[in-house]
Amino acid sequence: MTGPPASYGRAVVIGVGNEFRHDDGAGPAVVTRLSGRVPEGVELHLSEGEPTRLIEAWDGAALAVVVDAVRAEPAVPGRLHRLVLHRAGPGAARPASSHGLGLGEAIGLAQALDRMPGVLILHAVEAADLGQGTGLSPAVAAVIDALAAAVLRDLRGPSRPR
Amino acid sequence: MTHKRDRTLFTSGLARVEGEGAMYVRVSGGHVDEVRLDIYEPPRFFEAFLRGRSYIEPPDITARVCGICPVAYQTSACQAIEDVCGARVEGEIADLRRLLYCGEWIGSHALHIYMLHAPDFLGYPGAVEMAADHRDVVERGLALRRAGNAIMELLGGRAIHPVNVRVGGFYRAPSAAELAPLARQLRDALPLALETVRWVAGFDFPDFTCPHELLALTDPGRYPIERGTLVTSGGLAFTAAGFEQHIIEEQVPHSTALHARLTGAGRSGDGRYLTGPLARYTLNSGSLPPQAARAAAEAGLGPGCRNPFRSIIVRAVEVVCALEEALRLIEEYRPPAAPAVAAAPRAGTGYGVSEAPRGVLYHRYDLDDDGVISSARIVPPTSQNQRAIEDDLRRFVAARLDFDDTRLTSECEQAIRNYDPCISCSTHFLDLRVDRR
Numbered sequence: 109m110t111g112p113p114a115s116y117g118r119a120v121v122i123g124v125g126n127e128f129r130h131d132d133g134a135g136p137a138v139v140t141r142l143s144g145r146v147p148e149g150v151e152l153h154l155s156e157g158e159p160t161r162l163i164e165a166w167d168g169a170a171l172a173v174v175v176d177a178v179r180a181e182p183a184v185p186g187r188l189h190r191l192v193l194h195r196a197g198p199g200a201a202r203p204a205s206s207h208g209l210g211l212g213e214a215i216g217l218a219q220a221l222d223r224m225p226g227v228l229i230l231h232a233v234e235a236a237d238l239g240q241g242t243g244l245s246p247a248v249a250a251v252i253d254a255l256a257a258a259v260l261r262d263l264r265g266p267s268r269p270r
Numbered sequence: 271m272t273h274k275r276d277r278t279l280f281t282s283g284l285a286r287v288e289g290e291g292a293m294y295v296r297v298s299g300g301h302v303d304e305v306r307l308d309i310y311e312p313p314r315f316f317e318a319f320l321r322g323r324s325y326i327e328p329p330d331i332t333a334r335v336c337g338i339c340p341v342a343y344q345t346s347a348c349q350a351i352e353d354v355c356g357a358r359v360e361g362e363i364a365d366l367r368r369l370l371y372c373g374e375w376i377g378s379h380a381l382h383i384y385m386l387h388a389p390d391f392l393g394y395p396g397a398v399e400m401a402a403d404h405r406d407v408v409e410r411g412l413a414l415r416r417a418g419n420a421i422m423e424l425l426g427g428r429a430i431h432p433v434n435v436r437v438g439g440f441y442r443a444p445s446a447a448e449l450a451p452l453a454r455q456l457r458d459a460l461p462l463a464l465e466t467v468r469w470v471a472g473f474d475f476p477d478f479t480c481p482h483e484l485l486a487l488t489d490p491g492r493y494p495i496e497r498g499t500l501v502t503s504g505g506l507a508f509t510a511a512g513f514e515q516h517i518i519e520e521q522v523p524h525s526t527a528l529h530a531r532l533t534g535a536g537r538s539g540d541g542r543y544l545t546g547p548l549a550r551y552t553l554n555s556g557s558l559p560p561q562a563a564r565a566a567a568e569a570g571l572g573p574g575c576r577n578p579f580r581s582i583i584v585r586a587v588e589v590v591c592a593l594e595e596a597l598r599l600i601e602e603y604r605p606p607a608a609p610a611v612a613a614a615p616r617a618g619t620g621y622g623v624s625e626a627p628r629g630v631l632y633h634r635y636d637l638d639d640d641g642v643i644s645s646a647r648i649v650p651p652t653s654q655n656q657r658a659i660e661d662d663l664r665r666f667v668a669a670r671l672d673f674d675d676t677r678l679t680s681e682c683e684q685a686i687r688n689y690d691p692c693i694s695c696s697t698h699f700l701d702l703r704v705d706r707r
Binding site (some may be wrong): 126127128154155157158159160161163164213214216217220221239240242243 | 315316319334337338340355381385396397398401402405412415419430615
């Protein structure tokens, strides 16, 4: 596989979630799917969403691609969202988070500490089932390949900062 | 100001606790009628999930119960399985296990002190807002957390859900040379930990005392972390094998989590008890290593601490303790001849217990002749503390009924955070509701 040009900065892909909470395992499932398929030098990380570890994972990266499952009201399980955040300085607005600690908190903290990656791309998939247990719901399992392909496009595409 | 004599408070999505749950308070006629902490408990799912699995799997599977304290789950699981198998883990391998656990204490406590608890004392809604005004302070917290994670990554293979832990020890033991850079990082972190104790000792703390029986491990000559004998402030002493004779778990209608009760009435008369930093410190302060003991004395802790708001000081002292212990263990380290002792399966029941950052974590496994798990029992600290937390909140609310709902809800949330409820272990969303009638 051809890697990105050497002038590109560090890139990381972070799968957020818990594979023992059904569709919350979508992020880790995408990372597993990407193993061995990403351009050389791209780091793959797993995370349960704890902010300080997310920040450690993307600190200094030119590009961070985060994949996470989300709850939506009303939900269309398997529906995909893509959000691009460019580096923002301290005092920037904090994205709303449904958790006390999570990706929103991580972004807010990283902005306050000037630890945001150059570009942060969030791929979110709407979940059907976040209860206890292993295995993705059919609607979410059906889009894992598409999510992995979208992440690969980001790693090679015009969003990739130089 | 709303000082209705009858009211209900219910908070949805309690912030800055690990996970999810709900808090309900009902006030009728100016009296606190009911306080409920509703939590939903993943360990019950894992107990079922473990049945039919091989005896070598619990360390890896149970590590997934909690992203904050996987080493605690791995350690209690390993000890229980080793107990069945008759495997004795001692010497260098036991030291490595303690070293790994120190990493988890440092990381978990640093997270709670800086990201979850300190904003309450400094008047910020959260760590993000605190970071805007106190960037250096938050950076200090992150540096401490990195030091803990560095231990986890080196010994555990990675910081979350370590993969190098196995029944009998480890898959691979590090060389002394590999530990040298880690020791440098930990030495650099020690002054940060001491500064943390001084910083949190300067906060303002409400007068509040928890009267409950205390339960912790004790380990002769050293502060209990990865092993020990269970003791209570009422004078009970028992091993992990006696846990289920002394601790009874009961269903309560409002929670899928079981509530634990200490048999023989206990100090409170109804079996309520508290485990975690306050209990650990009060029952073991004489075993702290020198710098931690000095820091505790300078912070004014005394030999015991029963104010849950001051638990932030105890956690800070325990970070110093874990760093001192980690540095001692690295200094004395000689690689073991083999990274693990043999643990052949046999039929029987085994028990394991260790001091997770939030308190005593108990595991029990029943194996058949082939080493297949026929039954598993996991009792996490947060579910043990539920009754004590509810009782403390009842008294806390009763003394603050003149507060309006917003302020009362906010103060209840802070009071809950004193216990660092690891609701990842025992629940997810925490809602708080106060019902005034």
